[in-house]
Amino acid sequence: MPACVHYQRHDDIGVIRIDNPPVNALGHAVRSGLLEALDRGLADDGARALVLMADGRTFIAGADIHEFGQPPRQPILPEVIARLEASTKPLVAVLHGTALGGGLEVALGCHYRVALPGTRVGLPEVKLGLLPGAGGTQRLPRLVGVDSALALITSGRFVPAEEALALGIIDAIDATAAPLDAGLGAARDILAGQRTARRTGELPAPAADPGAIARHRARLDTEAPELFSPFRCLEAVAASSEASLTEGLRRERELFLACMDSPQRAGLIHAFFAARAPHRVPDTEESATLTHIALLGEHPLFERLKGNAGRTGIALTDQPEASTQVCLIAPDHAVPRCPAGCASIVLRPAEGTGRLAELDADLVLVTPPQGALMELVATRANAQQQQAAASALKALCQAVVVSRRDSLLAALHRAANAAPDNRCAAMEAASLLLAEQGFCYRSSDIDLLAVEVLGYPRHLGGPHYQATLSASATSETSP
Template structure:
């Protein structure tokens, strides 16, 4: 396997460079490579300081999702971060793009952090039912205080570079657009005494802040009382003020493993995976990209598409002609007719009467009662035509799920609407029928639509996942 972490000396600065496209995720090869490259740098007598940077469009954007649910492989990330922090040579992290989750924890283990303009940092593990498990709940409070750390960790929000600098998460913003130049400049400034490197873990523990802890706990109890990991985040951050770094890290690890064992973690990660590629039509061959679309009639969705069209090579018009490849048709009798040669995509709300195949269209775009996710249903279109339309919508930054024959979203909506007192159970029953009927390409698409468009609890993963788990548990306990 090609190495994804490299070491090279530039004059008297050793550079550790991560190259694991597309987002430099912290898989096993990267973790092992970081330790190997660190050893090279520490043993290089010509290197007086070290720089950690990444190739491509981003720094480390987080964990390798392919390892989710797998047994941990050594070295685990907390060990890597501890080794980086223990470096006997000044160690500069250069951030660009995003430094998220374990990526930010790696940076917190370095002795100085410089970011390029436009960088965003964050610890979004709570959105996957977890907490930062490689020192983030202990090192971040030492930089920003308990209150700010609680806000950032329990929300999982991304922090722009300017705010990260003012909070103290990073030490500097470098105007250059080259990570290597920024890192070398910061390293030389440290060696010349112009900037100060420091070990985050050796900073004074943050002052206890029981008022902030009570306030954030009350907020979470009001907003997400059913969730597990946000409250474990509070416990971990509170531990940063108590008994020193080693004990805080021990408590963090204990709480992290509790989150790992929580059913909510599995449900939230299932929902995360469900959202990765719902626009892909299985077995669709190559088809010409749609670059000329007509929007016929009036619909709020059309405004969003027009706003995003300028960032694409797609031309939108309300007057179709012979060059138009597809028409999105809202219910408006005053709209121009779609040329016979065009792919016809009719819009229909999820709560509409009638079936999609009643419409004179090859595809039906079903719009939700809430949220922005839409469903593209193939009625008479080929797999290639459906994929081309879905790709065009995605290029226009419209999140879309593909399905066939009849709308998953409409069926789930009807089931929930018919049982207002037990919407979740109704959607779970409907999801099993939809899967059996073969309307979905992936059962996770049912879950995604229910979560994003119909308010099914995200931490349960979705109605089909939950119904399948329930059926499995029932069969295991049946005599």
């Protein structure tokens, strides 16, 4: 495997460069490579300062999702960050694109942080049922205080560079186009005494702020009383002002492992993976890109598509033409005679939608009662035609789930409405039947639609995930 972390000296500055496309995720190879490159930099007598940067479109965008659910492999991230922070040479982190989750925690372990314009930072672990477990709950409060740290960590919000600078998360914004130039400039200024490097972990513990803790606890009690990890985040941040960094990191680790053991973590990660590529028809190659689509009739979706068509290379017309490849037809518009070889997509609302096979259409785009996610159902179209249509809609910024023969969303909507006092259980029962009938390509697509459109609790993973989990638990305890 080619190395994904490199070391090279530029005059008297050593540069550690991460090259792990597409988002420089913190997989095992990157973690190991960081320590090896750090050792080289510290042993390099010609290097008076070090710069940590990343190639490509972003700094470190977080953990490697391929390692989710796997046993941890040494070195674990907290150990890597502790080694970075202990560097005896000034260590500058250069942020661009995004620095998220473990990526921001790595930057917090460096001695100086400079960001390029447009950079966003954040600790979104709470959205996956976790907390920042590599020092984020201890180092961030030392920079921004307990109140601001709680606001950022319990929400998982992304922060633009300007706000990050005002809060104290980063030390400077550099308009230099290249991360390398920004890092070298900052390192030279530090060596010249024009900027000050500091170890975040050696800063004084933040002042205790019981009022902020009480306010955020009350907010969480109102907004998300059923969730586990936000309250563990609150406990971890509170610990940052109660003891030494070492004790705070120990408490953070305990709370992180408690989150790891929580069923909510598994459900939220299942929902995360369900949303990764719901527009993909399995085992289908990308066919020729659609370039001409006719929008027939009037529908709010059409205006959104036209507004997003700019740089897609897709021409949208109001009438079928000889070059039209797909006709997208509003619910109240009569189905026209489209050119030969042109696929027809009929829009239908999830409410009241009957059997789709009765429609004179190759595909049906089922629109939700709320939310933005739609369902593209293949009735007569083959897999290649469905994939081409789904990819075109994605290019036009319309998120879709693909399915076949009949609508998952309409069936879930009917089930939920038929049992208003027990909507979740009704969707769970319906999900098992939908999967059995083969309407979904992936059972996770049922979960995604229920969570994003029908309000099924995200931390439960989705109705099919929950129903099969319950069935498995029942079978294990049955005599």
